[in-house]
Amino acid sequence: MKFLCAIYFAFLQGVVSYCIYNTSQQAKIHILQLADNSGANERARFSQTLMPGENACCPYTTSDCVRSNGRNDLVKFSMFVLVDGMASTHFTMTLPGGGWLELNGDRLGDLQYQAHYADGSPYETLYIKEESY
DSSP states (O other): OHHHHHHHHHHHHHHTEEEEEEOOSSOEEEEEEOSTTOOSOTTTSOEEEEOTTOEEEEETTSTTTOTTOOTTSEEEEEEEEEETTEEOOOEEEEEETTOEEEEEOSSTTSOEEEEEOTTSOEEOOOEEEOOOO
16 A cells, blocks of 8 residues: 555656756756746755756745646756756756656757647757857
């Protein structure tokens, strides 16, 4: 019974969170949630460095992650990719509060990504390249 409860809890975690997956073989991806639709200050906002194969999630039911608490309400992130000590330019992407984003940054000049709504349908993310810092 405990095993079934653990599986059910793990399933619910995926349903009530936005998640970002690093599908790269060698790239690190640095992610910072921007103030848009976050109830947290800069230090408390979602911020992660994902190694190849890692992922991180943040529940849309928590106002720190999604201030409006809606699974289809958009959140915005600033990111950059690091491969063999070389950094990409910064870029921003949007994602639904209950959706997920798969990023592959193995080729610095050609970021590959797929975004989805919580129900699995494709989401056409807003992708903006920014100046290098």
